[in-house]
Amino acid sequence: MSSPPVPASPSDAGSSDGPDVEELQKQIRELTKIRNERQAELLSLRSTHTLKHALDTASSQTIKTSVPNPDGSEDPLQIEDTNLNTILLKQAADLTADKEAWDQEALYRMAGLTSFEVQDPAPNGGKLQGIRIEVMADGKFGTPYYIFLKPYDTTPKPTPSEPFPEKTSSSTHVTIHRHTIPSYFLGSLNSLAEKLLPAPPRLQNLDRLVRDMRRILILHYLRADHLAQVKAKVTENLPQNHPTPSEIPPIYISEFTVDPEARLAEVEWLDSQSFGVKRLGWIALNEEGGAEGIIVKQDGKRVLPMELKIKGNWVRGEADKMSWIDGLFDRLEWAIDT
CATH class of the missing domain: 3.90.1150 (Aspartate Aminotransferase, domain 1)
Structure with a gap:
């Protein structure tokens, strides 16, 4: 007599090569998304076709109504009005055309x-x-x-034969x-x-x-926008605007001005502990916003270490790009310790 079959254990069932449930659910979600997109496109095509078909086939019928006189006879004056459906469809088409033109203009802008x-x-x-x-x-x-x-x-230029050419x-x-x-x-x-x-x-x-x-x-x-951000930081850190004036260093950036072309920035540092001694700096930028030249002077002499700190340790060619301006305010403050 043969023994009854032994039921498969849960571990055996898990090791079978059956379909992955998560993968099937993922495929179902993707197919559902595609179906919804196709349905939306189909509805849009149907509505567009209906509007065009109605405009093409709309009749120019007019509704004529007679105004009765008090004695019951009809007034020969007749009031004619265009089919209201045609008017509404025409207005809808005009609005659609206007929106398409506006979208096209927005794209060009x-x-x-x-x-x-x-x-x-x-x-x-x-x-x-x-x-x-x-x-x-x-x-x-x-x-x-x-x-x-x-x-x-x-x-053509005037000639003796034709002094007043057309x-x-x-x-x-x-x-x-x-x-x-x-x-x-x-x-x-x-x-x-x-x-x-x-x-x-x-x-x-x-x-x-x-x-x-x-x-x-x-x-x-772009140059003007980047330099305006630097100027805003300078303004925020002035003694009269700083939230904690006690944290302001003895030498601070007192002015930062930019020319209209945004190619030259003038910087002024003020030493509040040395009777208002000033350091002046000029930063020339190239067209791409990179550093073209930096000069810092105090008492008529150039401060070369300060110039090097302002330029920063950039990889060759990186100081010629607009990104050089991003950390300019921090380098201007860091250079004060020179």
Whole structure:
């Protein structure tokens, strides 16, 4: 007589090659997510198709109503009104088109460059091509800059036979008409225009001019933003603003000024225990925000150890980048002990 089969122990069941429950649950969640996404796309397509189909097939029927007179006869005046459904559908389509246009404009503005056409307000002024350049830092837009272009004047020079030639304009070449670029970048703009917007018949490269000018403006905005943060820290640590004046060292940073181009910063240290003896420093920055030159003087003599501390022990080439400004305030304070 054979013995009954022995049931499998829990340890034996766990060692079987059955499917992994966690893996199956993960696959189910992924498939559910894909199904929900497809359903949302299907609903969107259906609503779009319904709106377009209704606009295409909406009839131009009118509702005619007669206004009865007090004696019961109908007034020959008839009031006509367009189908309200058609009006609502048309308004919905217009709103959709407006939103798409707004989204497209927002996308262009996020790219930082927008081109548009405006009318020259001057007498007999024609169409102008406008270019808006926008820069941002820390998620905030700065002041936009504008460049307005007009067609290149190709009017021939007066001659004895034709002293008053007819005015003509180029259909392919443009020149800068007006702009809001800061005055300290006027040299850069004129140089780019001379190089990239030559007179006919030479080819122009407007895209390159706009890109190069935008790069100059972005670097300026970033330099100014970084230096403004340093200036804010200096202001916070002045004796009149410090929460614990007793912790202020005898020599402290009393002033930090930046030029409009954000290429030169002037620093002043004040020694409160030596009858107001001052140290003056100048920090010149390159276009990328790196250290181009540092000079510190006291009593008309340079303080070289202090200059080296301000520059810091950077790997070769790293002091030429914008990140050099990030720790500038700490290095300015650390250099005081020299």
